[in-house]
Amino acid sequence: MWPKNCWYIAGFAQEVGQKLLARKLLNQAVILWRTAQNKLVAMEDRCPHRLVPLSMGELVEDQVQCGYHGLRFNAQGACTHVPGQDNLPKAAQVKLFPVVERHALVWIWLGAAELADESLIPDMHWLDAPGWTPTTGYHHMKADYRLLTDNLLDLSHETYVHRETIGNSAVADSPVVTSVEGGLIVRAHREMPNIDPPPFFSLMLNHTGKINRWQIAVFMPPGMNMTDVGAHPVGTDREKAAIFRVLHLLTPETEHSTHYFWAVCRNFRLEDAPLGEGLKKAIIHTFDEDQRILEVQDRCLREEGMPSIPQAAVKVDIAPVQGRRLLNDVIKREQENPSAVIRPLLMADDAKVAQPPAIAAE
Amino acid sequence: MWPKNCWYIAGFAQEVGQKLLARKLLNQAVILWRTAQNKLVAMEDRCPHRLVPLSMGELVEDQVQCGYHGLRFNAQGACTHVPGQDNLPKAAQVKLFPVVERHALVWIWLGAAELADESLIPDMHWLDAPGWTPTTGYHHMKADYRLLTDNLLDLSHETYVHRETIGNSAVADSPVVTSVEGGLIVRAHREMPNIDPPPFFSLMLNHTGKINRWQIAVFMPPGMNMTDVGAHPVGTDREKAAIFRVLHLLTPETEHSTHYFWAVCRNFRLEDAPLGEGLKKAIIHTFDEDQRILEVQDRCLREEGMPSIPQAAVKVDIAPVQGRRLLNDVIKREQENPSAVIRPLLMADDAKVAQPPAIAAE
Amino acid sequence: MWPKNCWYIAGFAQEVGQKLLARKLLNQAVILWRTAQNKLVAMEDRCPHRLVPLSMGELVEDQVQCGYHGLRFNAQGACTHVPGQDNLPKAAQVKLFPVVERHALVWIWLGAAELADESLIPDMHWLDAPGWTPTTGYHHMKADYRLLTDNLLDLSHETYVHRETIGNSAVADSPVVTSVEGGLIVRAHREMPNIDPPPFFSLMLNHTGKINRWQIAVFMPPGMNMTDVGAHPVGTDREKAAIFRVLHLLTPETEHSTHYFWAVCRNFRLEDAPLGEGLKKAIIHTFDEDQRILEVQDRCLREEGMPSIPQAAVKVDIAPVQGRRLLNDVIKREQENPSAVIRPLLMADDAKVAQPPAIAAE
Ligand code: FES
Ligand code: FES
Ligand code: FES
CATH class of the missing domain: 3.90.380.10 (Naphthalene 1,2-dioxygenase Alpha Subunit; Chain A, domain 1)
Structure with missing residues (x-):
């Protein structure tokens, strides 16, 4: 029993760096990481291929590489690489969550994404x-x-x-x-x-x-x-x-x-x-x-x-x-x-x- | 599957003294203790305030004091003290069970209390x-x-x-x-x-x-x-x-x-x-x-x-x-x-x- | 979700000897053993008396003796001995499974027994x-x-x-x-x-x-x-x-x-x-x-x-x-x-x- 359309704290800002941090929030498995440009990313912790947690993989070239078959996903959740294959499957898209750093905290929005407004932090x-x-x-x-x-x-x-x-x-x-x-x-x-x-x-x-x-x-x-x-x-x-x-x-x-x-x-x-x-x-x-x-x-x-x-x-x-x-x-x-x-x-x-x-x- | 209108053994007599003994009997959580006058008491192990086990508290002045907000209950299960408040809530009553010491055993009656007759031990x-x-x-x-x-x-x-x-x-x-x-x-x-x-x-x-x-x-x-x-x-x-x-x-x-x-x-x-x-x-x-x-x-x-x-x-x-x-x-x-x-x-x-x-x- | 009418591997041949090996296969508890004549036996791991696992017992005189009340069952699953009693209860029959040793493996058939054909190994x-x-x-x-x-x-x-x-x-x-x-x-x-x-x-x-x-x-x-x-x-x-x-x-x-x-x-x-x-x-x-x-x-x-x-x-x-x-x-x-x-x-x-x-x- 909780509201969803509000900002929740996902972690302290210094907990999230250029490696994958896995955390369950409101029953949702999430990974948190930062790009080389220090942009925060929050994604569903679930590979769209065979559903293993992406947190079992690692960051490679500023992207999340799944630890099972090596599919890669960028900070927008799009699949950018499939080993041994050139065309990329559109369905292989990882769900993203709005995420903002403020007051030394990482804030995540798990409700309807279109309502995520930073002024509500x-x-x-x-x-x-x-x-x-x-x-x-x-x-x-x-x-x-x-x-x-x-x-x-x-x-x-x-x-x-x-x-x-x-x-x-x-x-x-x-x-x-x-x-x-x-x-x-x-x-x-x-x-x-x-x-x-x-x-x-x-x-x-x-x-x-x-x-x-x-x-x-x-x-x-x-x-x-x-x-x-x-x-x-x-x-x-x-x-x-x-x-x-x-x-x-x-x-x-x-x-x-x-x-x-x-x-x-x-x-x-x-x-x-x-x-x-x-x-x-x-x-x-x-x-x-x-x-x-x-x-x-x-x-x-x-x-x-x-x-x-x-x-x-x-x-x-x-x-x-x-x-x-x-x-x-x-x-x-x-x-x-x-x-x-x-x-x-x-x-x-x-x-x-x-x-x-x-x-x-x- | 068990009968309820009969005496069950809650413990050996020497197990129960002037401190709280918690024991589950017939799925009922119970605390057993003795007053300063050596009277045996068997109560539901559940604070009527916010439902934590009374066994997390302690005996204070011959009464059970809850370990959360300090409500106190006497050997009759009545609330005798609420910190910071003079009038006592009637609803704050702990359920009592008939209990008797005999043959070095503590006997408890978990069925209809009005049927508890010591001659049935x-x-x-x-x-x-x-x-x-x-x-x-x-x-x-x-x-x-x-x-x-x-x-x-x-x-x-x-x-x-x-x-x-x-x-x-x-x-x-x-x-x-x-x-x-x-x-x-x-x-x-x-x-x-x-x-x-x-x-x-x-x-x-x-x-x-x-x-x-x-x-x-x-x-x-x-x-x-x-x-x-x-x-x-x-x-x-x-x-x-x-x-x-x-x-x-x-x-x-x-x-x-x-x-x-x-x-x-x-x-x-x-x-x-x-x-x-x-x-x-x-x-x-x-x-x-x-x-x-x-x-x-x-x-x-x-x-x-x-x-x-x-x-x-x-x-x-x-x-x-x-x-x-x-x-x-x-x-x-x-x-x-x-x-x-x-x-x-x-x-x-x-x-x-x-x-x-x-x-x-x- | 698995087919049942086929041979499954129950173990390596050298795992099974003149003692009881308990293994669950396709949700079925099984014991595997060999008679003195080296015949393989696969039985349900469940005493037909009071339903404890037969694997808690032991082999005695080339038969399985239950560890609770000592009933004995032969390699055909029939009850051969009840302590303190001469007539043997027909209902005390242990379920058998077809079992074959081939290629250093023990193969078991858990489906309809009448279909178990060694040529299907x-x-x-x-x-x-x-x-x-x-x-x-x-x-x-x-x-x-x-x-x-x-x-x-x-x-x-x-x-x-x-x-x-x-x-x-x-x-x-x-x-x-x-x-x-x-x-x-x-x-x-x-x-x-x-x-x-x-x-x-x-x-x-x-x-x-x-x-x-x-x-x-x-x-x-x-x-x-x-x-x-x-x-x-x-x-x-x-x-x-x-x-x-x-x-x-x-x-x-x-x-x-x-x-x-x-x-x-x-x-x-x-x-x-x-x-x-x-x-x-x-x-x-x-x-x-x-x-x-x-x-x-x-x-x-x-x-x-x-x-x-x-x-x-x-x-x-x-x-x-x-x-x-x-x-x-x-x-x-x-x-x-x-x-x-x-x-x-x-x-x-x-x-x-x-x-x-x-x-x-x-
Ligand atoms: S499960 Fe992630 S790449 Fe296959
Ligand atoms: S829960 Fe016992 S006093 Fe509040
Ligand atoms: S349960 Fe096996 S002999 Fe009684």
Whole structure:
């Protein structure tokens, strides 16, 4: 269950070079590569001759050569060479997918190709804009991508799942204010003013006194998630807060597995490489904990025939339930109108710092 | 295919303590634990919030705390705590199962709860009564529990499957007398008078001359099996025979896997711990051999769509066929009358030693 | 999809002795053994009592004794012994299959037994006739046997799949002439006159100058394949060429796995044992490469629901397409007439050396 007329992330830009990268996306086997001119190519990973994966072959003279009988295909998917034969079979055409590099990511369009419009690519400038330093990584999760979004929209789980790392009771105990923007974005905002800094924040801010902290879970269908975190010493300017935009960018692999591309982008200590390394380790450990519970949850739900969740709703479900509603709307819109597309909004505005929800609600 | 309105064994009593034990029984995921007051609790292993197994959580303040969002449930299955929220959702109720500790075993009732009556628990006093010393163990078998009973009701297989351990041709060559008691118990009796003692018995009785030996396979639905073994030197009193009651207590895990709880209970050399150790090793080896053939048999039958067996019947099939008939009667009774229960009988009477069948038949 | 009224290879003759060999052929579980008088026996691998595989038992007194309850079956499949019982159950009869040893192979007939006629066994005399030395081996391939034949009938894949071993561009670049014989044999002939010898041939012929070389892929349904290879120094007599008859003899195990019995038979350096060893190593390496691509191809085709291939046809498909046609004819004939059998032809005639196709076409 996913919309097709939107841009999905196929990989990090630096993953794709002048060799074949095979990846399954939305149940579609794809190969990604670059020509000698650095042009990105995304093709079906299937030789039109006898249907073996083209990824078993290799790039030869800027073309894909099948590893079985050596047919070659160019960046347009056309067959350019058949060993021992001069005329080229027209039927031997490999399917191409629109593909674009932006914000250090490779974006692919798996829906109706004529609708692929680069202006519909979500803005993820935190990955490559000045003023931000990203730390990136990847997790392969054997779980429905929607379970990952459910998890990200309710950060109360930090207290239980991540109690060995980032969790503490301040998160679960602070109230959440949920809002919807433009029918496409959910925000679940937790404001934690005047608290003792957890060790992590104390270290970041190099400050042991009280801090103001906030945390906003943001979701935009189909799988764009951000955890927007800010902190500053009490008495200092909120506008000068240290900010993390943690991006959790989800592309379904199959109904029950997900490519989870993530990035922690910070607006402070930009050149501090050891800090980046430390963040990476912590994040990997944290997402490993999520992985353990989400993969078991997926297996349990499958065994029960995918019942709807939550079965018993509590307060922390407000944002995830809202997120599912927006996703379902998008899917329904596409079913009713095959040329409907997702037109993304900006997930966070660098120009104005997030205000406490009571103010934001004005 | 199993009856539900009867007590099944969920585990040995010492397996269940103040932590969560997860076990699947009759396709139902269950957690077992004890309160601080030592009360046994059996619950569905499924959080009513987002359906992850409660066994991924832990006991906190004598309650089960889910490992995902920290909801807590008491020994009655009621939700007692939701982080960040005061009112408690009524729908968040975990299903409870009747559970009783008796004879060093934990018994669970997975059928209609209102029919759960402790007087219906089978008598397995050999596990905890004075005059008996048990040696216990567990095998997980990837086979239909009915194949295990078939195997136990025909001990002629000892000669072939267990020829490296307890088998010898005396067993296969002695005639079997099969009887049914109270429409619920099958007994298959083999009397082996005046034989040379196999090394095992020679050692047990500390005697190298001729012995009288008998062996009775007893079955009571759904999965209670006993191998009742006696031996004494020729010329001594049968009433003083050394006796083993070998219990094979079967609980289906799924249609094709079984929890096999076993115990060898003896009425002699009660304090001889090294003897107990030796017995345990021998039994494990023996049941490993059964496991090998039964798991292959289950796989073959599955591939053929579970045809009825035996396809060609021989004499040794009389008791297993009778056992299946009693089991099917019990299942049919429950299908026709949802409040029918199994009312167990005593599988062996310690007050009178088993007599040779001709005498027993008088 | 395979015909049943024909002889299939069950194994190499030396694989079957006075012990039980279990093998699945055409989805049928079979045991193969020899009596004390060296008579071959092929039986269903299934005890008629409680359906465990007879291969879990053993040969006792020239009969098969089941490993569960010890029933015994003779070379006619009849039950000859039931432990503890004198009368023998008629229903306990094991199914037998016609089986013949010829050309160092064991041939089995899995179709209608009354049609099994030894004159229908394909001539594979290169395995045991004077003037030929065979080197044999076996690969288990997790792929439809028809994909193996497709692969063998188009040797152009050598250039790509086997470029690290036997491949070179001469093969892919030489034209192929395809012919059909007697409605049952396809021949795909590549003539490579006056070429520089690849190192392998240079070594074989002990000659570094130009050679004439040919290669003929031969196929006869259901799974008999031969690669007929010849080479001789330019200017010498074609009749005196060094010849390899490479036999690729395929028996389906299931729809998606194949027993691949192979043999490289040569008519020169007959006593050269180190040469045989070297050939064996090279062949194993080569077939391992085929295995890798064919198993992936099978998996991909399965996932797509077995579409017909090739989807886009090129010249090198002529022979494989022709081969499939002959195989489908044979299957259709059997469906229309259950007593139709395959009457094999000779795959290569030792009396006359293969002529270049233009001449052969006269
Ligand atoms: S399968 Fe790709 S060239 Fe033949
Ligand atoms: S799934 Fe158990 S508390 Fe949420
Ligand atoms: S299953 Fe073979 S003898 Fe019983």
